[in-house]
Amino acid sequence: MVKSIQQFLAEYGFYAMWAKLLAYTAVVAMILLASAFGYLLVKKILFKVFGAYSKHTKNKWDDILLNKNLFSRIASLAPAIIIHMSAPAFPGQQIWIQRLAFSYLVLTMILISFSLLDGFEAIYRTFAISRERPIKGLLQVVKIILSVVGAIIIISVLIDRSPWVLLSGIGVFSALLLLIFQDSILGFVAGVQLAGNDMVRVGDWIEMPKYNADGEVVDITLHTVKVQNGDKTITMIPTRAMITDSFKNWKGIEESGGRRIKRSIYIDMNSIRFCTDEMLERFGKFYYLTDYIRSKKKEIEEYNRQNEVDPDQLVNGRRMTNIGTFRAYVQAYLKNHPALHKDMTLLVRQLAPSQYGLPIEIYCFTNDIDWAVYESVQSDIFDHILAIVPQFDLQIFQSPSGKDIIGITEERTEG
Numbered sequence: 001m002v003k004s005i006q007q008f009l010a011e012y013g014f015y016a017m018w019a020k021l022l023a024y025t026a027v028v029a030m031i032l033l034a035s036a037f038g039y040l041l042v043k044k045i046l047f048k049v050f051g052a053y054s055k056h057t058k059n060k061w062d063d064i065l066l067n068k069n070l071f072s073r074i075a076s077l078a079p080a081i082i083i084h085m086s087a088p089a090f091p092g093q094q095i096w097i098q099r100l101a102f103s104y105l106v107l108t109m110i111l112i113s114f115s116l117l118d119g120f121e122a123i124y125r126t127f128a129i130s131r132e133r134p135i136k137g138l139l140q141v142v143k144i145i146l147s148v149v150g151a152i153i154i155i156s157v158l159i160d161r162s163p164w165v166l167l168s169g170i171g172v173f174s175a176l177l178l179l180i181f182q183d184s185i186l187g188f189v190a191g192v193q194l195a196g197n198d199m200v201r202v203g204d205w206i207e208m209p210k211y212n213a214d215g216e217v218v219d220i221t222l223h224t225v226k227v228q229n230g231d232k233t234i235t236m237i238p239t240r241a242m243i244t245d246s247f248k249n250w251k252g253i254e255e256s257g258g259r260r261i262k263r264s265i266y267i268d269m270n271s272i273r274f275c276t277d278e279m280l281e282r283f284g285k286f287y288y289l290t291d292y293i294r295s296k297k298k299e300i301e302e303y304n305r306q307n308e309v310d311p312d313q314l315v316n317g318r319r320m321t322n323i324g325t326f327r328a329y330v331q332a333y334l335k336n337h338p339a340l341h342k343d344m345t346l347l348v349r350q351l352a353p354s355q356y357g358l359p360i361e362i363y364c365f366t367n368d369i370d371w372a373v374y375e376s377v378q379s380d381i382f383d384h385i386l387a388i389v390p391q392f393d394l395q396i397f398q399s400p401s402g403k404d405i406i407g408i409t410e411e412r413t414e415g
Contacts, residue, residue, distance in 0.1 A: 031086045038078035046071040070115040080105040103154040110150040134202055137191035140222035187222045190240040208247040211237050258341040258365030259374045266357035266397040275320040283325055288332035326392040334364055339377040341365040357397030
């Protein structure tokens with residue numbers, strides 16, 4: 001083709017040098033135009049056919065593939081094939097043109113494989129199992145293998161050597177390769193252990209103080225675990241760190257269906273006393289204590305009578321206390337609370353006294369794991385408990401504030 005154009009130009013009076021230059025330029029321009037036309041034609045046909053098909057189906061996989069540059073990369077094969085077939089037009093450079101075109105063809109095939117893998121991963125994410133068994137790290141390993149294989153093929157074509165010759169020489173550079181892909185190997189092993197032991201899934205809420213991570217896992221890759229914290233910041237944790245370092249996974253809350261409330265109020269021990277008859281009569285009018293007071297009084301009276309206890313002495317026999325009655329009230333109140341999980345542990349217990357008073361701990365679980373609902377329920381419960389404490393002639397312990405100290409000082413001054 002070049003010679004034909006060159007002869008045609010020479011017949012019209014062009015010098016041999018200019019005729020040759022113009023002939024080569026014309027052929028190159030035609031090849032480039034044919035390549036561009038082939039790319040656009042294939043791309044348009046693929047998008048038109050596949051787009052029409054996707055509109056008439058309810059499947060999501062075809063829409064996903066459309067958004068992964070798959071057809072653009074497939075269309076890129078056309079220029080490579082056209083250039084490879086046009087190489088004989090340049091006899092002196094034919095071999096190198098074909099080698100470069102073939103290398104570009106291999107590179108494009110690798111990119112097409114990447115798009116297919118990305119599409120497969122996106123389709124896999126639409127299934128519920130993807131939260132339990134993420135495969136993004138595994139697919140990244142496949143991409144690395146494809147890249148290495150592709151690089152070996154391209155190099156072997158360019159230097160005109162068999163790929164097996166290059167592969168046989170890789171053993172010499174094995175230590176270097178291990179150093180280069182150290183993070184990838186460790187990340188892959190860690191990913192396998194995370195998936196195999198079901199340690200963390202996409203969507204789990206984890207807490208890892210070492211990396212200031214406290215939020216939801218949004219992505220697990222070969223090298224990193226992406227965590228969106230509660231304040232919407234993003235923390236990237238090395239995948240291998242999930243194996244070597246400790247972290248807390250809150251997914252047990254979701255699986256159990258209950259979120260724990262564990263909080264104490266501190267009672268001033270100076271306000272704890274035995275119940276008088278007037279106090280018991282008053283407490284007996286409380287809705288949650290009516291049956292308790294009646295049965296408890298009967299039980300204590302029966303015990304004291306059997307043991308011939310002198311009722312005139314407070315220290316003799318058994319007697320009800322305001323703190324014990326208060327605990328019974330809170331226990332009954334929690335058991336009847338509609339927002340608490342009745343099939344999980346529910347305790348109102350007394351902890352060891354401290355310098356802050358006597359801790360009364362509330363230990364129970366809400367039946368809704370939503371954070372906002374949990375905080376609302378917890379606040380409502382303690383609003384009620386804190387407000388009801390004075391009704392039992394008890395006082396909440398609170399360190400004196402500046403206002404309290406000023407009040408004491410003024411009282412002494414007036415005295």
